[in-house]
Amino acid sequence: MRVDFSRVLFALAALVLAALVVLPVGWLIVTSVGGPHGFTLDNYVTLFTDATMIRPFVITLASSAAVAVLCVLVAVPMGWCVARTDMPLRRWVRILVMASLVTPPFLGAIAWELLAAPNTGFLNQLARAIFQLDRSVHPFNVYSVTGLTFVNFLYTFPYAFVFIANALERIPADLEDASAILGAHSAQTAWRVTLPLILPSILAGALIAFLQSMTVFGSAAVLTLPAGFHTMTTRIWSLFQFPPKPELAAAASMPMLLLTLGLLRAQQLVLGRKGYALIAGKGARRTVTRLGAWKWAALAFCGFVLLNAIVLPYGALLDAAFVKIAPALPTFDNLTLSHVHFVFFELDATALALRNTLILALGAASIGTALALVVGYLVARRAVRGWSVLSFLASAPIAIPSIVLGVGLFLAYTRPPLLLFGTLWILLIAFVTIEFPAAYQQLSAVVASIHPELEEAGRLLGATPLRVLRDITVPLMRSGIVAAWCFVFIGAIREISAAILLFTAPTRTLAVVIYDLNESGDTGSIAVLGLLLMAVTFVVLALANRVPVIATAAEEYRA
Amino acid sequence: MRSPRAWRTAERPDGVAALELRKLVKRFGGAPVVDGVDLTIPDGAFVALLGPSGCGKTTLLRLIAGFLAPDAGEILVGERRLSAPNAVVPPEQRGMSMIFQSYALWPHMTVEQNVSYGLRLRRLGRDEIARRVATICTAVQIDSLMQRYPGELSGGQQQRVALARSLVVEPQTLLLDEPLSNLDANLREEMRFEIRRLHDEFRYTTVYVTHDQGEAMATADLIVVLRAGRIEQSGTPEEVYGRPRSEFVARFVGGANVLPGRFAGLDVPFSIRLEDIALLRAAPPEGIAPVEGTVVRRVFLGSARDYVVEAGGELVRVTTPPQVDVQPGERVWLEFPPERCHRLDPVFPVGD
Secondary structure: OOOHHHHHHHHHHHHHHHHHHHHHHHHHHHHHOEEOOEEOOHHHHHHHHOHHHHHHHHHHHHHHHHHHHHHHHHHHHHHHHHHHEOOOOHHHHHHHHHHHHHOOHHHHHHHHHHHHOOOOOHHHHHHHHHHOOOOOOOOOOOOOHHHHHHHHHHHHHHHHHHHHHHHHHHOOHHHHHHHHHOOOOHHHHHHHHHHHHHHHHHHHHHHHHHHHHHHOOHHHHHHHHHHOOOOHHHHHHHOOOOOOOHHHHHHHHHHHHHHHHHHHHHHHHHHHOHHHOOOOOOOOOOOOEOOOOHHHHHHHHHHHHHHHHHHHHHHHHHHHHHEOOOOOOOOOOOEOOHHHHHHHHHOHHHHHHHHHHHHHHHHHHHHHHHHHHHHHHHHHOOOOOOHHHHHHHHHHHHHOOHHHHHHHHHHHOEEOOEEOOOOHHHHHHHHHHHHHHHHHHHHHHHHHHOOHHHHHHHHHOOOOHHHHHHHHHHHHHHHHHHHHHHHHHHHHHHOOOOHHHHOOHHHOOHHHHHHHHHHHOOHHHHHHHHHHHHHHHHHHHHHHHHOOOHHHHHHHHHO | OOOOOHHHHOOOOOOOOOEEEEEEEEEOOOOEEEEEEEEEEOOOOEEEEEOOOOOOHHHHHHHHHOOOOOOEEEEEEOOEEEEEOOEEOOHHHOOEEEEOOOOOOOOOOOHHHHHHHHHHHOOOOHHHHHHHHHHHHHHOOOOOOOOOOHHHOOHHHHHHHHHHHHHOOOOOEEEEEOOOOOOOHHHHHHHHHHHHHHHHHHOOEEEEEEOOHHHHHHHOOEEEEEEOOEEEEEEOHHHHHHOOOOHHHHHHOOOEEEEOOOOOOOOOOEEEEHHHOEEEOOOOOOOOOOEEEEEEEEEEOOOOEEEEEEEOOEEEEEEEOOOOOOOOOOEEEEEOOHHHOEEOOOOOOOOO
16 A cells, blocks of 8 residues: 555544544643633632532542452452463353453443342342341442442453453463473462563553543442432533533543543553563463362352352343332242333334434444554554554544543534534544544554565555455455454443433433433333343344454464 | 576577666665665576675565665666656566565465466456466476465465465566575475476576575575675675675675685685685695694584684684594694685775
């Protein structure tokens, strides 16, 4: 592609990315220092003096730090059991962790309402029945900082798990064998070789967990509002309720934006140190620890975590979807399809939300993947001068929390000439911006893994650059492209943090409808819609895992 | 042995002109990687670009292929200008083929699809394509592998498929970029002769990049030794090996002793091959004045012995037949036949 049209593509991609990133962030900054009489720092003064702004800040930081610590404490042993031991059912543990990764936190939070709401919660009822407790006693209360921390932990530990398990898998056995041959016991080797080697991944995992739980809106809104306190994200959201204070909201977005930027930078520094490059070639052996009888203890530990993350919540949702009044143990008497009937045939919002969600997810996935493909190709092949600018712009949205982006987009597109608020377009822009960086990172990695000589060989045999793209590059990337598309799609159908600020009645999405229903306490319908959302997710995920074909041959070659 | 001038007589029927590189310069940022290369490659010749890593040989090859644009100079074929700064005929219009170090076989295509790709681009008829593919695949002995994918082939088989894919389009020029570096030793020797055999059979011009002087000598009509982006010496294998013009060439091609002036009765720096020095256990009665020395080290190599002798303040390496068996510490006399001592060209400074 070393030809002129790569420059055209470059200009186009740069323009689109700049519009996606620079515009909302620019408006955010401008608005945060604006007031009725021009430039002012009043918003920031309020931010740092008003107790209703400071308290959410403290709660969020404390809760997120606790989530990060919990995630490491759980993900390290779990990652080790799955990656490096002979624990039974390792594959299933991994699959269920992935299931919890794709479970939207707001849905998890709603399920945990069913399980641990103070009065009606299933676990509370159970505890009362077993221990003969009074009706006023409730051992579990999900509407609390503890509850919020617990639920956020359940749906963010998979991020830490992925980092840590992958790192453990990539340590070549040689490194540990070398320690053993020098006379170290296995515990010494673990402490002095293995742990230091995966330490950067542990830190990265903890950081991601912290960021995820700091910026999450859905679960926070579900759990904090009934309890009467705020996190940073729900506080920002509340500033858009009547009377709206967008200037203060913009200012309140800044600490979160800066914190995210700073922490991501810290992560780069930790992971970028060259001594930590932990890479083994293909086929590197890894040692498997035989656990003996301990393997059952290990399995019980993993099982207990997944019980809380997957089994109980999905059980509660299934129960709520098919019993008359949840939560109650299903019996032949109280089973019903009335919720399903209501959702699909009586609730007006369903058809609309389904339609909107599908349009948005298909659009975001297709546009996001196409953009990621172009930018990823230009960057990975260094095909144009200025590729580093593209790379920066394409990665920038990672550092913008979704709700902050929501605020920025709201500010950018509620005024002429760009009056998009109230249309699906603004949601589409939000979803593309939020989900595109992941697709970009994946696709540029795929391009980088395709040896340039494969393309050059085509050129010398007489193919034009476009022909090479069609015959060689794209076919080799096919599985990567499909996977990226699926990930953007899944991300888009569950997005709520930005959507919650940008939707209007005709542009409601499935996630927004579920959230609305939760406020009115209609658990049956929520459960049906939530399960529908997850069913679509799992189908798409299965498709992504199946796209196949050449993947094996291509990987063989790359290795 | 092949005549060193064999390629001059191997006229191609269509009499295509020579490939000419004129004052070619290529920079990546700072210092030039290719620094003023002038070279004429006669049509149908087999040329090896030989040099250590970083000498610019691969960059030169990619300039010839048209993947890079020169910063100065030009590349011509007869009257046709292929490359000049800002005017590069794209690779697909140069009538060249290339064997890449990685082979660059497309993993999503079968052997047959890989080989036929170039012909399909040329819109030949089905039968014609099938016929040509069959011919070339028989010539490189992969006709039993047609439906396999590259991932299912051994290294040597992949190499043959790459050859077939390049040759089936009947290129004027075949470029090879260290094509044997990923093969094990036995296979490397076999493929070396295979590459030369195919060249002789199809008579295209071959430009072969390598850092292995053995490969270069075994295959090429003309060896071009490159150093730091410049041509250090070019000539037939016999010339380059037998009459190295600089210390660099003497050492890089085949190994040699480079000795200062006033040694063994000569008055300028000169080079001599290890096997050209005679190692004697007693002072010879007459003839050339020998240099007396002490054996410092000896290594038995099976078909020969390799000695290091300290003589006249220098360490001299000598290769002898295995029968010559001297212990370290013993006194020996070295004879330097004058006709085997080559004075080094003073325009090529000794050392850096």
